[in-house]
Amino acid sequence: NAGVTQTPKFQVLKTGQSMTLQCAQDMNHNSMYWYRQDPGMGLRLIYYSASEGTTDKGEVPNGYNVSRLNKREFSLRLESAAPSQTSVYFCASSEVHSVYQPQHFGDGTRLSIL
Amino acid sequence: DQQVKQNSPSLSVQEGRISILNCDYTNSMFDYFLWYKKYPAEGPTFLISISSIKDKNEDGRFTVFLNKSAKHLSLHIVPSQPGDSAVYFCAGYSGAGSYQLTFGKGTKLSVIP
Numbered sequence: 001n002a003g004v005t006q007t008p009k010f011q012v013l014k015t016g017q018s019m020t021l022q023c024a025q026d027m028n029h030n031s032m033y034w035y036r037q038d039p040g041m042g043l044r045l046i047y048y049s050a051s052e053g054t055t056d057k058g059e060v061p062n063g064y065n066v067s068r069l070n071k072r073e074f075s076l077r078l079e080s081a082a083p084s085q086t087s088v089y090f091c092a093s094s095e096v097h098s099v100y101q102p103q104h105f106g107d108g109t110r111l112s113i114l
Numbered sequence: 115d116q117q118v119k120q121n122s123p124s125l126s127v128q129e130g131r132i133s134i135l136n137c138d139y140t141n142s143m144f145d146y147f148l149w150y151k152k153y154p155a156e157g158p159t160f161l162i163s164i165s166s167i168k169d170k171n172e173d174g175r176f177t178v179f180l181n182k183s184a185k186h187l188s189l190h191i192v193p194s195q196p197g198d199s200a201v202y203f204c205a206g207y208s209g210a211g212s213y214q215l216t217f218g219k220g221t222k223l224s225v226i227p
Contacts, residue, residue: 006223020186027210040123041214041219042118042203042205042218042219042220043158043205043217045214058214059214059216090157090158092157099145099146100146100206102148102160102163103215104159104160105157105158106157107155107156107157
């Protein structure tokens with residue numbers, strides 16, 4: 001049972017390059033999320049998709065775009081990468097967008113921007 | 115402004131003893147709290163949760179206590195095992211329409227055999 005799968009696991013970019021982080025879940029969950037975790041910090045929500053066809057901004061959306069491609073897949077795009085976006089990115093999913101539904105996380109994408 | 119604070123970056127406990135991880139919050143709108151556990155190079159995994167209408171929730175070796183008047187919650191692990199060594203994140207939901215989780219910075223627990 002794969003759960004939430006993120007690709008790639010590691011990536012190094014140059015400032016100004018673009019990149020799309022991929023996320024797929026096989027749990028038939030309706031809601032999906034993108035977080036970033038900086039060193040010594042908690043996770044911060046970038047964007048989320050409460051259901052297929054909807055996306056909303058989280059706490060730190062600037063510099064990112066998202067696409068809910070279908071129920072399984074939710075991608076995060078950096079159009080012009082900046083060193084401040086160096087972080088570990090986590091994708092998560094939950095059955096529904098509810099406080100009572102725990103989120104299931106992927107193993108993360110470690111992104112370095114030089 | 116840090117709304118969820120985990121003031122102890124690390125904690126070491128002997129195997130078999132109790133581990134107590136603390137979390138304070140400032141947002142009085144938080145009405146649901148969760149603890150996540152994270153091993154290196156893995157994503158966080160859900161551990162236990164508590165609603166603001168309760169003051170205690172138990173699941174096996176894990177118990178979470180909530181003191182609303184003090185805006186404080188704690189996670190107790192009894193007995194602690196080496197496999198419990200991980201980073202523990204406290205998170206709160208404000209419930210203010212958006213249902214977004216706010217995470218603390220985490221506490222790294224080391225259980226010494």
